[in-house]
Amino acid sequence: MKCIGVGELVVDYYYKKNKFLGRMNGKSFQNICINLKYLGQNVKIIGSVGNDETGTFALNNLEKLQVETEIKRNTLITNRIYVVDNLHHLEWQGKRYYQNKAEIYEIKAEKDDIIIVDNIKSNIKKSIQNLSCEKVIDIGSARSLIYLKKEQLIERVKGIFTIININEKAYNIIKGKIKIEAQELCKLLNLKLLIITYGAKGISYYTPTIKKEYQIKKPYKEEDATGAGDAFFSILINEYIKKDRKITEEFLDTCFQLGHQYVKKVVQTSGALSHILPLQREIEKE
Numbered sequence: 001m002k003c004i005g006v007g008e009l010v011v012d013y014y015y016k017k018n019k020f021l022g023r024m025n026g027k028s029f030q031n032i033c034i035n036l037k038y039l040g041q042n043v044k045i046i047g048s049v050g051n052d053e054t055g056t057f058a059l060n061n062l063e064k065l066q067v068e069t070e071i072k073r074n075t076l077i078t079n080r081i082y083v084v085d086n087l088h089h090l091e092w093q094g095k096r097y098y099q100n101k102a103e104i105y106e107i108k109a110e111k112d113d114i115i116i117v118d119n120i121k122s123n124i125k126k127s128i129q130n131l132s133c134e135k136v137i138d139i140g141s142a143r144s145l146i147y148l149k150k151e152q153l154i155e156r157v158k159g160i161f162t163i164i165n166i167n168e169k170a171y172n173i174i175k176g177k178i179k180i181e182a183q184e185l186c187k188l189l190n191l192k193l194l195i196i197t198y199g200a201k202g203i204s205y206y207t208p209t210i211k212k213e214y215q216i217k218k219p220y221k222e223e224d225a226t227g228a229g230d231a232f233f234s235i236l237i238n239e240y241i242k243k244d245r246k247i248t249e250e251f252l253d254t255c256f257q258l259g260h261q262y263v264k265k266v267v268q269t270s271g272a273l274s275h276i277l278p279l280q281r282e283i284e285k286e
Helices: 028-038 053-064 122-128 150-157 168-178 182-188 228-242 249-266
Strands: 003-008 010-016 019-026 043-050 068-074 079-083 114-117 134-139 163-167 193-197 202-206 211-215
Touching: 003 028, 003 122, 010 053, 019 028, 019 053, 028 043, 028 114, 028 134, 028 228, 043 053, 053 068, 114 122, 114 228, 134 228, 150 168, 163 168, 163 228, 168 182, 168 193, 182 193, 182 202, 193 228, 202 249, 211 249, 228 249
Parallel strands: 003 043, 003 114, 010 079, 043 068, 114 134, 134 163, 163 193
Antiparallel strands: 010 019, 193 202, 202 211
16 A cells, blocks of 8 residues: 655745755645655655756655655756745745646556645646545645636546645635535535644544534644644544544544644744755755
8 A cells, every 4th residue: 555646846945034944845745745654654756857956856855765756857947945934934936847738647556545636737637537546635725726617626626536635725715616615515525524724723624424623722833834734634644544544533533633743843943844854955066
């Protein structure tokens, strides 16, 4: 059984008060896979990365972490810059250049594998929709949802994913288009679980029959919350596998408690993955 992340690899460059803190692999699906490897799961990443120094850096880090990869090298420039300052993270700067045609990935997966993605773009859907294994998605960015019509949103998700993890902003866009409440949305999209995150305020879990809402009463001290949501979702996927993929109220209680403790460690340093691999300041000349 493997957790298989699918998508484009990027590297995040972190700054604070114009001072370069370092760089590290980024993007939600990659963060989740690296966390799952750290938690003891068998992990593979399938995707594409730039044929440049930054792409080599990303692949070298995955090799250090002993993550299995199946990666296409292409002309995509993988730089992405986050500004981490005064706890208000994720300001994107710089440019990313894409190929003329988005990658369609050839994926071989066993029935008991779990596919992990972080967007509902058409190339990702085409890459995974015919696989017989479970698929889960972390929707951390609202950008990919804004221009989709109601019918397009439903078509790209319904019957494909069993679990959706989504932040409050992105959820509100979906709710505004489909105009139903979370538990009904869970039923409409044939989900086993819908997770809505509210940052330091808390998290809500919905199944077709269960509704659980948790508040974080004593928010942890944050240096950088960049990877908090990805870490929380990683804990849930890890527990889901360990508990034979059964979702009960007790399971959700456990996920919240374990996730809360794990995220405390994640947010105490700059960088989404610094609890596993520290930010690296050195940049090789091409």
